[in-house]
Amino acid sequence: MTRLLAHDISLNYPLFGRKQSADQQLALDRVSFDLAEGDKLGLVGANGAGKTTLLRVLAGVVKPDSGWVETYGRVQSLMETGLGINGDASGRENIRLRLLAAGHDWQAARRLAEPIGVYSELGEYLDRPVDTYSRGMQLRLSFSIATSLDADILIMDEWIGAGDAAFRQKATKRMQELVDNAGIVVLASHNNRLLEQVCNKGLYLEAGRIRFFGDIKDAIRCYGEN
Amino acid sequence: MDATVTEEVRQSARVPRVIQLWRFWLTLAWHDWRRRFRRSLLGAAWLFVSFGLFIAVKILIFGVLSAESMAFFSVWLSTGFLIWTFVQANLVEGCNVFITSARWIKGADLPYGIYVLQSVTRSLIQLILSGLVIVIVLILFPPPDIWMALTSLLALPVLIVNGIWSQLLLGTICARFRDLIHLTQTATRLLFFLTPILWVPESFGEYGRYADYNPFTHVIALFRDPLIYGTFPVDSWLIVLGITAGGSALSAYVFTRNKHRIFYWV
Numbered sequence: 167m168t169r170l171l172a173h174d175i176s177l178n179y180p181l182f183g184r185k186q187s188a189d190q191q192l193a194l195d196r197v198s199f200d201l202a203e204g205d206k207l208g209l210v211g212a213n214g215a216g217k218t219t220l221l222r223v224l225a226g227v228v229k230p231d232s233g234w235v236e237t238y239g240r241v242q243s244l245m246e247t248g249l250g251i252n253g254d255a256s257g258r259e260n261i262r263l264r265l266l267a268a269g270h271d272w273q274a275a276r277r278l279a280e281p282i283g284v285y286s287e288l289g290e291y292l293d294r295p296v297d298t299y300s301r302g303m304q305l306r307l308s309f310s311i312a313t314s315l316d317a318d319i320l321i322m323d324e325w326i327g328a329g330d331a332a333f334r335q336k337a338t339k340r341m342q343e344l345v346d347n348a349g350i351v352v353l354a355s356h357n358n359r360l361l362e363q364v365c366n367k368g369l370y371l372e373a374g375r376i377r378f379f380g381d382i383k384d385a386i387r388c389y390g391e392n
Numbered sequence: 393m394d395a396t397v398t399e400e401v402r403q404s405a406r407v408p409r410v411i412q413l414w415r416f417w418l419t420l421a422w423h424d425w426r427r428r429f430r431r432s433l434l435g436a437a438w439l440f441v442s443f444g445l446f447i448a449v450k451i452l453i454f455g456v457l458s459a460e461s462m463a464f465f466s467v468w469l470s471t472g473f474l475i476w477t478f479v480q481a482n483l484v485e486g487c488n489v490f491i492t493s494a495r496w497i498k499g500a501d502l503p504y505g506i507y508v509l510q511s512v513t514r515s516l517i518q519l520i521l522s523g524l525v526i527v528i529v530l531i532l533f534p535p536p537d538i539w540m541a542l543t544s545l546l547a548l549p550v551l552i553v554n555g556i557w558s559q560l561l562l563g564t565i566c567a568r569f570r571d572l573i574h575l576t577q578t579a580t581r582l583l584f585f586l587t588p589i590l591w592v593p594e595s596f597g598e599y600g601r602y603a604d605y606n607p608f609t610h611v612i613a614l615f616r617d618p619l620i621y622g623t624f625p626v627d628s629w630l631i632v633l634g635i636t637a638g639g640s641a642l643s644a645y646v647f648t649r650n651k652h653r654i655f656y657w658v
Contacts, residue, residue: 180656226501229652241501249499252420254427259419266416267502275415 168203168239168318170350175223175233177374193219194230195374201350201367206341208365208382209354210389216374217354218323221245224352225321239318239350246323247304253297257288257307260296264311278314286310287333306333313340319350338364358386410505417506421513436521443522447473447529454590463533464620465592470529471544471616472589474522478551479608481515483580486559487566487573494658504651508563512555519551530619537622547614553636554611561643564650567657583608607635 175197178190193216201207209217222228224235225243251260261282265275283292286306296304313320320341341351341364355361361368361382368385370378378388429435447470455465486508490497493507535541566572587608593600603609610628617625 180653227498228655243499243501245499249495251495251499252423253495255423259423263416263419266419267413267500269412272415 168350169236170201170205170224170238170319170352171236172197172199172220172224173233173236174198175220175230175235177219177223177228177230179219193374194223196233197371197374197376198233199369199376199379201352203350204345205367206345206351206365207353207367207369208361208385209352209369209371210356210358210361210385211371211377215371217371218245219374220371221321221323221352221354237319240316241319241321242312242315242317243321244308244312244323247301247308251296251304251308254295256294257286257292257296257299258283260307261311264315268315282310282314285314302330302333309333309337309340313337313344317344317349320344320352322351322353324355361386408503408505410503410509413502413506414509416502417510418513420506420510421517424510424514425517436517439518439521440524443474443477444525444528447525450590458592459595460592466529467533467535467620468592468616469589470526471619472587472612474519474526475547475551475612475615476584476587476589476608477522478515478519478555479611480580480584481518482512482555482558483562483576485511485515486555486562487576489559489563490567490654490658491563497655497658504647504654505560508556508559511559512552515555516552535619535622537618540618540622540624542618543624544615544618547611550614550632550636551611554632554639557636557640557643560647561639564647564654567654568650587612607631 175194176192177194179193180190197216197220199207209220211217219228221243222245223230225241225245226235227243227245250264252263255263258279261279262275265278266272270278286292286309288303288307291299291303296307299307312322338360345351351364353361353364365382368378368380368382369376370385370389372392377392378385425436429438432438434441450469450473451462451466454469455462458465460468489507489511490504493504493510496502496507497504530541562572562576566576583606586603587606588603589612593603593609610625610631613625613628614632617623617628
């Protein structure tokens with residue numbers, strides 16, 4: 167059974183090169199929630215409210231100062247484009263790299279990379295270095311990899327911004343399939359329409375604290391009023 | 393789900409993840425190499441060529457200045473310089489090992505040791521390719537005792553372990569204190585002249601013994617002594633093994649204490 171629990175997560179972001187003011191910033195303040203299979207959580211809040219930090223903690227990329235995350239199921243994350251990518255290698259090689267990072271052997275990585283490449287619709291660009299890609303193409307590559315790697319829990323940050331309409335539709339369908347297969351999606355976005363379309367639950371963060379947790383429509387309304 | 397990977401990955405809980413993912417860091421190291429020699433005609437053969445030329449010129453210039461015989465000095469300089477190149481690569485690249493991997497550190501939940509192993513692998517490939525030059529030198533000036541000469545290869549695992557701990561340690565500290573990158577680079581350049589590579593301690597008489605206080609003298613001796621004197625340098629081995637144990641412990645301590653902060657530092 168897929169499940170994602172956040173227990174009382176607090177995190178201070180260290181600041182460097184500042185002599186006078188505080189040397190750290192509170193980014194998350196006792197954040198707790200519980201997501202069951204099929205839940206699609208939308209994170210809303212102003213810039214700097216802690217959405218990205220929360221996603222990083224959930225993805226296991228950073229450790230919280232206190233509290234912990236409990237995950238039942240495989241986690242895949244899709245952060246900023248260009249992260250978790252070797253810009254110098256081709257798209258196809260990057261797909262293989264991520265498969266190797268997931269623990270597959272050479273042959274499996276080679277074989278499994280093919281359908282992922284086809285899904286990304288990058289065509290001949292798959293054999294060019296990722297650094298030559300446009301932002302939208304990078305995003306398509308990252309999205310295709312992250313959603314193909316046998317994920318039960320998918321964590322995504324503002325991924326929709328750069329995709330074109332056709333791919334956006336395809337991506338929404340992909341996420342729906344994932345959730346239908348008893349997965350969990352956590353998505354941060356400023357696009358309210360997208361959130362309402364994709365998510366059923368909403369979490370409104372303000373200055374690292376949960377202001378509201380419940381239905382996505384209520385979360386968006388609550389955020390809009392403030 | 394049309395293109396979704398449903399294949400199970402067999403994983404053993406006993407083997408650390410860093411080791412389980414050897415294919416991943418090996419591929420990263422390979423990509424680094426490819427980038428370095430992209431669109432060049434000779435490719436990685438450049439390493440062999442440049443090392444060979446460097447050695448040849450140095451032997452010509454410093455061999456004339458040196459009181460030693462040409463045969464002795466050629467082996468002395470080429471073996472010393474080979475090991476030094478590896479040491480230097482690990483010190484200098486170790487400082488940046490996490491900084492240059494920021495894209496992975498910030499984007500993927502993978503053990504950081506991966507980036508260290510990637511970097512050490514890169515310098516090991518360089519060592520092996522440059523080592524081909526040594527083979528030629530040794531054919532021209534054969535070592536006194538072939539069987540003893542083979543013990544020089546025992547230095548290889550020790551060099552690798554020392555490369556790993558020093559990169560892990562330097563990578564962690566330098567990510568936080570960036571001045572140490574420049575300090576290490578400067579110190580490495582100075583150490584090259586303080587280490588008996590271009591000069592032979594005996595020719596300095598009384599002052600020559602100060603070279604024994606330089607740990608790199610002993611690191612090089614592990615490889616060089618069996619090839620040049622046909623002896624097994626017991627003292628140097630003890631010193632280097634001591635440094636390896638101490639350094640590994642220190643490195644492991646500093647890294648585990650700070651690894652959750654590296655994300656913010658890079």
